[in-house]
Amino acid sequence: MKQNEYNTNRIDVDRAWNTLYTRLEKERLLPAETGESSERNRKIPLRWLTTAAAIFAGVILSVFFLQNKNDSLLVLQNEENTGTLVTTLEDGSTVYLASRASVSYPAAFADNRRKVELKGNALFSVTKDEKRPFIVETDKGITIEVVGTVFAVQSSPGNPFELSVKEGKVNVHSRDNQTKVSVEAGEIVRLNTGGLSKSKVMNPHVFGRFADKMCFKDEKLNNIVQAINTVYGYPAIVAEKSLNNRTLTVTFENNSVETMTELICLALNLEYVNRQDTIFIKK
Numbered sequence: 001m002k003q004n005e006y007n008t009n010r011i012d013v014d015r016a017w018n019t020l021y022t023r024l025e026k027e028r029l030l031p032a033e034t035g036e037s038s039e040r041n042r043k044i045p046l047r048w049l050t051t052a053a054a055i056f057a058g059v060i061l062s063v064f065f066l067q068n069k070n071d072s073l074l075v076l077q078n079e080e081n082t083g084t085l086v087t088t089l090e091d092g093s094t095v096y097l098a099s100r101a102s103v104s105y106p107a108a109f110a111d112n113r114r115k116v117e118l119k120g121n122a123l124f125s126v127t128k129d130e131k132r133p134f135i136v137e138t139d140k141g142i143t144i145e146v147v148g149t150v151f152a153v154q155s156s157p158g159n160p161f162e163l164s165v166k167e168g169k170v171n172v173h174s175r176d177n178q179t180k181v182s183v184e185a186g187e188i189v190r191l192n193t194g195g196l197s198k199s200k201v202m203n204p205h206v207f208g209r210f211a212d213k214m215c216f217k218d219e220k221l222n223n224i225v226q227a228i229n230t231v232y233g234y235p236a237i238v239a240e241k242s243l244n245n246r247t248l249t250v251t252f253e254n255n256s257v258e259t260m261t262e263l264i265c266l267a268l269n270l271e272y273v274n275r276q277d278t279i280f281i282k283k
Helices: 002-026 035-041 047-061 221-232 257-268
Strands: 064-069 073-078 084-088 094-097 102-106 114-119 122-125 134-138 142-146 150-154 162-167 169-174 180-184 188-192 195-199 213-220 236-239 247-253 271-275 278-282
Touching: 073 084, 073 094, 084 221, 094 102, 094 221, 122 221, 142 150, 162 169, 162 180, 169 195, 180 188, 180 195, 213 221, 221 236, 221 247, 221 257, 236 257, 247 257, 257 271, 257 278
Parallel strands: 084 213, 114 134, 236 278
Antiparallel strands: 064 073, 073 102, 084 094, 094 122, 102 114, 122 150, 134 142, 142 169, 150 162, 162 188, 169 180, 188 195, 213 247, 271 278
16 A cells, blocks of 8 residues: 555656656756757656756746836836845846835936835845945935945835945935935944934844845846855855856745755756855856
């Protein structure tokens, strides 16, 4: 009886894998091969079923839309309970958009500034450009200005405005009461009835929470690697420059850096090697 139950379960697993494999091929998330090579790929060990399923989940869980607004402004909207939506802007800056948050931005920034509008919570990793300050306007009457830094913003409905700085320096301006503060790495600023108040007490999870579940949609490998390195830091991932423009749709949920690297390599038919504190991705 136990043997029969095992055989039934085995058939179900094989059927599930073949169905998933076919869909991954259709979505071009696995390399297309023929003959004996193709047949061998279909017999990948069961541990890869979970790995491939995570990639496949990225196709259906990275829910967002881009739409034109006045023919010049793009709106990126993250749906509820889909995790952190990660995208890279035209200047190379990365936005980690929390659930139910949205950001509006131009397809190409102006020559003298980089301005975006934020609703909800987000983490920004801003590419340094001293000639073009990066400006974030929130719907809570707060303007944020930086040159290049990493900071998290809480601006969701029902919660007070809060900004935490991980790297660099951020200038915060309350448009309502005309108060201004300069916030440096390791500091936090909040908006209260008396204006903006700054302290050195930070929630240790304020940055890490954006990494719990990260969703990428048709994102370049170089941007995915940069996004992972920003929130994890260790071990660092480095990809060959020739692979930078390879694109991938994937969702990472509570994965280690090593597992995320493994997922990337499986999807793009690449290899990786560990060398001390760095993981190298190669052809």
